[in-house]
């Protein structure tokens with residue numbers, strides 16, 4: 001845990017949650033009412049104790065369900081607008097202010113840890129750690145890397161030397177991961193089925209990440225692009241909505257993670273994203289969404305480790321929890337909840353600290369009214385969120 005800087009917000013010395021019924025997301029079981037003591041941002045004690053804790057903020061959560069803080073493994077905190085040209089017109093300082101607002105709202109939705117997949121640098125992670133910004137813990141990777149002719153909003157690198165140089169600089173500056181675009185996209189000049197970067201370039205990037213004890217994530221859609229990325233050593237597959245059986249076998253063989261992002265297509269199709277789309281593009285997005293659900297079902301049945309991702313921007317950001325509802329079309333609520341907690345923690349290298357309610361873990365908790373396993377809508381519509389404990393600090397949504 002980072003050392004706290006003096007200027008940041010202070011947090012209570014201790015917070016005690018009384019009569020907390022904890023949902024164990026590994027087993028799916030709900031505990032008897034317990035006492036949770038959070039101190040210095042960590043869960044210090046889970047017990048049946050009723051004694052008073054000195055200097056603590058006491059909160060009674062009787063009848064509510066306590067979950068681990070949620071993890072969004074594919075978000076873009078710097079994309080406060082869906083109009084990329086508008087973002088480019090912002091001053092860096094205004095952009096930072098909008099970003100901190102996006103992060104604040106993500107926290108109010110129950111996301112206590114977010115993996116940024118393009119845009120955020122580790123300055124934002126530091127600002128959260130120093131409590132200058134009220135937001136989720138942030139895993140940042142800097143820019144998205146693409147070859148000439150690649151995806152939008154990216155840092156262009158051609159050749160192994162350029163790529164290694166750029167990655168070294170990012171890892172030196174503290175990046176947690178690096179994302180390469182290894183195929184076109186939905187909003188891309190590059191055709192969806194086109195492959196980005198040569199095998200040698202991808203291998204060089206994977207090697208640089210290995211040397212830095214970091215990993216490579218890849219933006220990919222088609223089965224061909226997914227299989228290729230996995231064979232070349234990519235650890236997390238972003239989107240990957242057109243999987244075949246070979247892909248699912250490779251995920252298991254390579255110990256890789258799958259992070260589909262269905263809600264971003266849903267937001268476009270339903271008009272919730274707040275921007276229009278040409279009819280030809282719209283049909284393509286509908287197809288990606290439907291086949292994305294089929295791919296999710298296939299991966300889930302095969303036992304692939306699946307992270308919770310959203311990939312929203314601008315007006316669509318408010319649907320960050322809607323991915324819960326979409327996934328339960330093909331998955332059990334508990335499996336989706338595991339994606340947003342246990343698997344997310346594995347992806348970002350925080351097993352035992354994030355995505356779990358346990359002594360020694362981060363005091364990152366979500367308290368909801370009702371049972372999300374019986375009705376996933378309790379999480380998806382956000383209205384049942386009662387309390388978020390973020391780094392030991394109680395935050396009330398709404």
Ligand SMILES: [Zn+2]
Pocket residue numbers: 074075076117118311
């Ligand atoms: Zn993305």
